[in-house]
Amino acid sequence: MINSFILSGMGLRKSYGTLEVVKGVSLAVDPGEFVCLVGKSGCGKTTILSLLSGLEKPTQGKVTLGGKEITEASEDELALFRRENVGFIFQSFNLIPTLSAWENVALPLFPVKIPKDQQRQRAMEMLGKMELDHRTEHLPSALSGGEKQRVAIARALVNHPKIIFADEPTGNLDSATGEAIMAILHRLHAEDGVAILMVTHEVELAKTADRLVRMKDGEIAA
Amino acid sequence: MNLRYMAKELYYQRRRTAISAFGLSIGIALLILLNALSLAYRQAAHIPLKEIGADITVQRAGDVPEELAGAVFPCSAVTIRKEEIKKIGDLPGIKGMGKALLLWVFDPNRAWIVLGIDHENSVGPAVLRYSVTEGRFLEDGKPEALVEVAYAKQFGIKASDTISISGRDFPVVGLVDASRSTKIAVANVYLPLKEAEGLAIMSKQLQSVSPYASDDVNLLFIKADQDKISSIASSMKMILGDRATVATPDSFLKLLGSLFALSDKFTLAASLIAIVVAVLIAFKTMAGNIAERAKEIGILKAVGWTNRNVIFQLMGESVVQCFLAGVLGFFIALVAAYGLSFMSVSMPIPWEMSPTPHFLPGGGDQIFKTLQLPVAVPWTLAIFAILLSVVIGGVTGGLLGRHISRIKPSEVLRHD
Numbered sequence: 001m002i003n004s005f006i007l008s009g010m011g012l013r014k015s016y017g018t019l020e021v022v023k024g025v026s027l028a029v030d031p032g033e034f035v036c037l038v039g040k041s042g043c044g045k046t047t048i049l050s051l052l053s054g055l056e057k058p059t060q061g062k063v064t065l066g067g068k069e070i071t072e073a074s075e076d077e078l079a080l081f082r083r084e085n086v087g088f089i090f091q092s093f094n095l096i097p098t099l100s101a102w103e104n105v106a107l108p109l110f111p112v113k114i115p116k117d118q119q120r121q122r123a124m125e126m127l128g129k130m131e132l133d134h135r136t137e138h139l140p141s142a143l144s145g146g147e148k149q150r151v152a153i154a155r156a157l158v159n160h161p162k163i164i165f166a167d168e169p170t171g172n173l174d175s176a177t178g179e180a181i182m183a184i185l186h187r188l189h190a191e192d193g194v195a196i197l198m199v200t201h202e203v204e205l206a207k208t209a210d211r212l213v214r215m216k217d218g219e220i221a222a
Numbered sequence: 223m224n225l226r227y228m229a230k231e232l233y234y235q236r237r238r239t240a241i242s243a244f245g246l247s248i249g250i251a252l253l254i255l256l257n258a259l260s261l262a263y264r265q266a267a268h269i270p271l272k273e274i275g276a277d278i279t280v281q282r283a284g285d286v287p288e289e290l291a292g293a294v295f296p297c298s299a300v301t302i303r304k305e306e307i308k309k310i311g312d313l314p315g316i317k318g319m320g321k322a323l324l325l326w327v328f329d330p331n332r333a334w335i336v337l338g339i340d341h342e343n344s345v346g347p348a349v350l351r352y353s354v355t356e357g358r359f360l361e362d363g364k365p366e367a368l369v370e371v372a373y374a375k376q377f378g379i380k381a382s383d384t385i386s387i388s389g390r391d392f393p394v395v396g397l398v399d400a401s402r403s404t405k406i407a408v409a410n411v412y413l414p415l416k417e418a419e420g421l422a423i424m425s426k427q428l429q430s431v432s433p434y435a436s437d438d439v440n441l442l443f444i445k446a447d448q449d450k451i452s453s454i455a456s457s458m459k460m461i462l463g464d465r466a467t468v469a470t471p472d473s474f475l476k477l478l479g480s481l482f483a484l485s486d487k488f489t490l491a492a493s494l495i496a497i498v499v500a501v502l503i504a505f506k507t508m509a510g511n512i513a514e515r516a517k518e519i520g521i522l523k524a525v526g527w528t529n530r531n532v533i534f535q536l537m538g539e540s541v542v543q544c545f546l547a548g549v550l551g552f553f554i555a556l557v558a559a560y561g562l563s564f565m566s567v568s569m570p571i572p573w574e575m576s577p578t579p580h581f582l583p584g585g586g587d588q589i590f591k592t593l594q595l596p597v598a599v600p601w602t603l604a605i606f607a608i609l610l611s612v613v614i615g616g617v618t619g620g621l622l623g624r625h626i627s628r629i630k631p632s633e634v635l636r637h638d
Contacts, residue, residue: 050632055524076528083526090635094521098234099227108525110224139234155525 005064006031006163006195009052012061014044021047022058023218029163032193034186036206039215045199046167048215052197053086053165054078066162083108087156087194091168093148095140095155101147102127102136105154126154130184146177153184157194164188166198170205182208223538231539235511242507243547246611249500250551251558253493254599254607258559260489262597263567267475270569270591274406275349276320276443277451280310280458283465284432293325293336293388293425299440300432302462309461310442315450320346320443322407323418325428327387332377334387337409338418346443347407350398357381357396360414367392368412371399387411388421406469406571407441415439469572477570497610504547504618508540512622519626520634533623540619541612548611552604563597 008028014021021044029035037045050056052063054070062071066085070078088094095104105123112119127136130150140148149169156164166185170178182205189196198209206212214221232239271277284300295301311319323338339347341360351359355371367387369379374397379385383394392413400408413421422434446454455468462468512519522532568590 047632055632055635056630076530079523079526079528079531082524086526088524094517094524094635096227096518096521098230103226103230107522110227111527111531116226159526 004031005029006033006066007052007197008064009048009058010062010064012048012051012058012063014047014051014056015059020059021218022051024061025215025218025220027052027213027220029195029197031162032189032195033211034189034196034209035198035211035213036209037197037199037213037215038201038203038206039221041201043215044218045201045215047218049165049167049197049199053088054082083112083159085162087159087161087164089149089152089156089164089166089169091171093140093145093152093172095148095151097140100137100139101132101143101151104140104151105158107155108159122158123154126158127151129157130154144177145173146180149173149177149181150184153181153188157188157192161194163195163197166196168200169198170200170202178205223534225538227535228538228542232542238511238514239543239546242504242511242543243550245503245507246500246544246547246614247551247554249496249503250548250607250611251554253496253500253610254552254555254603255558255562256489256492256496257603258555258597258599259562259595261600261603262562262595263478264471264475265596266567266569266593267471267478269593269596270406270474270571271469271471273349274320274347274443275345275445277446277448277471278444278455278458279406279469280442280444280462281440281467282462283467287427287431289427290326290328292329292427293327293421294428295422295432295434295440296324296326298467299324301434301438302440302442304435304437306461307437307439307442310444310458313454313457315447315454316444317447318343318345318445320344320348320445321415321439322347322441322443323415323422323439324407324409324441325418325421327421329386329388334411335409336387336411336413336418336421337407338413338415338421340415345445346441347412350400350412353398353400354396355399357394359396359398360412361395362414364395364414365390365392365417366395366414368396368398369394370408370410370412371397372401373410385411387413388424390417390421392417407443467572473572474569477572478567500611501614501618504540504544504614505622508543508618509622512536512626516626516629517634519629520631523627523629524631524635529624529627532627533620536623536626537616537619540622541615544611544615544618545608547615548608551611552599552608555604555607556599559597559599563595565595565597566592567595568592 005028010026012022012025025048039045051058062069070081102120102123105126106119109119124136127133130153132147132150135143135147170181173181185196188194200206271279281299282302283298286297287294320343321340325336327334327336337347341348342362360366360368367385379394381394381396384391385394419436422428428434451470455470458468459466519532571589571591
């Protein structure tokens with residue numbers, strides 16, 4: 001059965017020195033499933049996200065992403081794997097300040113050997129999907145918070161990922177903009193069938209997902 | 223490596239780019255200037271000899287005449303025999319040779335410094351043909367004289383006058399301003415070499431101190447292959463003996479007394495220090511810049527850039543920055559070199575080469591040739607310096623990129 005999951009983490013543990021922040025967590029996400037990981041600040045949600053996305057290696061446990069076990073992969077193998085299978089959305093947008101909106105979207109494609117005009121075209125399509133056609137040449141400093149996050153979502157989608165990891169994607173936005181961003185994520189989930197694993201501390205937002213997983217003190221709460 | 227990303231990073235972070243480039247450019251400018259100065263001193267050392275169309279001058283010291291009457295040789299320049307001249311002429315690397323005969327002539331009412339010149343030869347004092355201020359230059363086979371303009375003014379001699387030297391009359395066909403030319407091989411009166419030979423052969427005083435025959439001389443001017451000057455100088459010393467004075471650009475360089483002139487090692491050491499300083503400046507400023515971009519590197523890695531992608535991107539930026547620094551350094555050096563080219567240096571002329579008797583007023587004074595330092599930045603040096611800065615950029619960018627690419631994206635991207 002485990003093979004049908006797009007993502008699974010089994011018995012994940014993560015320690016920093018003597019401090020254990022993730023204590024034997026097992027979690028799986030089905031293809032096209034929208035899962036929300038909820039918990040208070042400092043409960044280990046972001047660490048779990050890092051472990052499952054291959055940004056960080058667990059001290060113990062196994063992560064399988066898109067049918068491939070990534071726990072023992074090298075740093076460069078993980079980077080290539082992320083490039084082809086994973087999209088990220090961060091709370092603080094994490095756009096490159098010197099690149100325009102479309103260039104930020106095309107960032108995962110820059111090291112890929114595809115023609116520049118195709119890179120641009122794909123980025124433009126994604127920005128169109130985010131209704132940002134009129135902001136393609138603007139630098140992040142000229143965009144509003146909501147626009148920045150939409151650019152970040154476009155970037156997460158540009159490589160047609162199997163799963164998107166979203167870490168507090170509405171955390172830096174006002175409630176109206178946050179709701180708009182959530183609406184976009186739900187639309188992508190519904191229309192494109194992309195799986196989403198979202199971390200949030202806002203239970204109300206999490207309730208809109210297919211499944212809600214609560215975390216407490218580094219463990220999945222019952 | 224993505225060129226668009228690189229260009230935008232350098233453009234939008236232009237203050238950062240400018241600071242990095244400027245720091246390195248100072249080191250590069252220093253490197254270029256030190257070498258340009260060293261080169262300028264070397265070229266300056268060629269000037270006194272070049273002005274008489276030669277690379278080497280040769281003379282031989284001898285005894286002081288017992289009595290200063292009639293024509294005598296200065297004790298610093300006695301006979302060089304025609305057999306010796308032939309041997310010197312046969313040395314490998316010699317491209318041309320000019321001869322001259324320097325005489326002091328003590329007539330009852332006047333003393334003359336007379337230089338017999340091989341007036342058709344382009345090597346040696348015949349270059350004075352370009353310094354004639356009045357009348358004309360000497361012509362072949364004619365017993366005529368040129369008079370130095372200051373001497374002519376002092377004694378009221380005019381072109382078209384006739385002067386008498388050792389009882390022989392010479393029509394003055396022109397005046398020459400030797401001060402426009404070199405300080406070497408200057409005289410009051412210039413005669414065709416054959417006429418000066420005649421004066422020497424006839425002088426008992428001269429013959430008793432340093433026997434002289436036709437076709438002998440006491441000054442030689444040599445044009446030689448640049449890379450053989452030192453070996454030719456050594457061979458000439460062997461032919462003429464210990465009392466020979468052989469002046470070469472190297473001997474003038476030593477007289478200049480500057481650290482730049484004295485020591486290749488100094489220039490090399492100073493250049494190495496400039497390079498090390500340049501590398502340290504580049505490394506420090508770029509390390510600071512790259513550290514500021516840790517979060518950006520984390521984003522790149524999170525979205526799928528490999529360590530290699532990151533290293534190449536940073537290396538490319540660093541190479542472009544350092545290339546700009548190299549070009550800027552070149553322009554700074556160019557401006558500084560232009561400023562330094564107005565600097566004058568005084569080149570001491572060895573006393574042996576001074577034609578004036580030391581017992582005459584001012585004759586014992588050290589004479590100097592004042593010349594502007596020919597500071598210029600050769601293209602080869604400029605290209606080397608720019609290539610060096612590109613290499614510095616590549617190495618610095620590579621090392622720093624390698625270091626920063628090891629950061630874990632999760633560490634720098636934790637939400638704030």
